Amino acid sequence: EEKVKRIDSATDKARAREKDSDRLKVEENVFDVPTLKILYTLSNKGIIKAMGGAISTGKEANVFYAEGDEKELAIKIYRMASSTFKAMDAYIMKDPRFTNIRNNRRDIIFAWTRKELQNLKRSKSAGVRVPEPIVAEKNVLIMEFMGEEKKPYPLLKNTPLEDDEAKLVYNKIVEYMHLLYKEANLVHADLSEYNILIDPADKTPVFIDMGQSVTLEHPNAREFLYRDVLNVLRFFGRYGITDKPEELLSKIQAE
Numbered sequence: 001e002e003k004v005k006r007i008d009s010a011t012d013k014a015r016a017r018e019k020d021s022d023r024l025k026v027e028e029n030v031f032d033v034p035t036l037k038i039l040y041t042l043s044n045k046g047i048i049k050a051m052g053g054a055i056s057t058g059k060e061a062n063v064f065y066a067e068g069d070e071k072e073l074a075i076k077i078y079r080m081a082s083s084t085f086k087a088m089d090a091y092i093m094k095d096p097r098f099t100n101i102r103n104n105r106r107d108i109i110f111a112w113t114r115k116e117l118q119n120l121k122r123s124k125s126a127g128v129r130v131p132e133p134i135v136a137e138k139n140v141l142i143m144e145f146m147g148e149e150k151k152p153y154p155l156l157k158n159t160p161l162e163d164d165e166a167k168l169v170y171n172k173i174v175e176y177m178h179l180l181y182k183e184a185n186l187v188h189a190d191l192s193e194y195n196i197l198i199d200p201a202d203k204t205p206v207f208i209d210m211g212q213s214v215t216l217e218h219p220n221a222r223e224f225l226y227r228d229v230l231n232v233l234r235f236f237g238r239y240g241i242t243d244k245p246e247e248l249l250s251k252i253q254a255e
C-alpha cells in the first residue's frame with residue numbers, strides 16, 4: 001500500500017511539473033521582452049485590464065483570454081520566432097496592399113498582424129460575423145472575445161450538429177463567403193472547420209483567423225477560394241450536403 005501511494009504522489013508531482021512546463025513553455029516562448037512591453041503599454045492605455053490563460057496555441061501564434069475595459073478580449077500574439085514566416089511570404093508579398101515592406105521576419109510578422117486587423121474590419125463591415133477587431137500593435141492583435149464567461153465558442157470541428165442544423169450552418173457560411181467576396185473583396189484563404197467558431201446560442205458561424213486572407217487582386221486569390229470551397233464541401237459532405245465545387249463557387253461569385 002505504502003509503495004503504491006509513493007508512486008501516485010510522484011506521478012502527480014511529475015504531471016504537475018509537466019503541465020507547468022507546458023504552460024511556461026507557451027509563456028516563455030511568446031512573452032518575450034518586446035511582447036511584454038507591448039502588453040504593458042496596452043494595459044497602461046486601459047485597453048487590457050488583466051491577462052488570462054491561453055485559448056489556442058499554435059506554431060505561428062497563440063491566443064490568450066484577457067479582461068478589457070468593458071468587455072472580454074482575445075489577444076492574438078504572433079511568435080517572433082515563428083517558423084512559418086516564410087509561408088507568410090506567399091500571402092503578403094503579392095498582396096498589393098503590402099508590396100512595400102522589407103522582406104525580413106520582423107516586418108513581415110508586423111505587417112501580417114496589421115493585415116489581420118484590416119481584414120477583420122473589412123469582413124465586419126461587409127456583414128460577416130467575425131470578432132470585432134480592436135487594435136494591432138507590432139505582433140499583437142486585440143479583438144473581441146467570442147465566447148461566454150471566459151469559455152470560447154467551440155470550433156465547428158468540435159460542434160455536434162444534426163443534418164438539418166448543419167444545413168443552416170452551411171447556408172450561413174456560404175452567405176458569409178459570398179459577402180466576403182462581393183462586399184469585402186476578400187478570400188479567407190484558410191477556411192475550414194478549424195477556423196470557424198459556432199455560437200452555441202443560435203449556431204451562427206463566426207469566421208476567425210484572417211491574417212492570410214487576400215484581396216481579389218492577389219494573383220492566387222481564385223486558387224485560395226477554390227481550396228476554401230473544397231474544405232467546406234469536404235466537411236459538410238458528412239451531413240448530406242451535395243453541392244458541387246462549381247455550384248458553391250457560383251453561389252459565392254453570384255451578383
Ligand SMILES: N#C/C(=C\c1ccncc1)C(=O)NCc1ccccc1
Binds near residue numbers: 057076
Ligand atoms: N483568432 C482566433 C482564435 C480564437 C478566438 C476565440 C475567441 N475569440 C476570439 C478568437 C483562434 O483560435 N484561432 C486559431 C488559432 C490561433 C493560434 C493558434 C492556434 C489556433
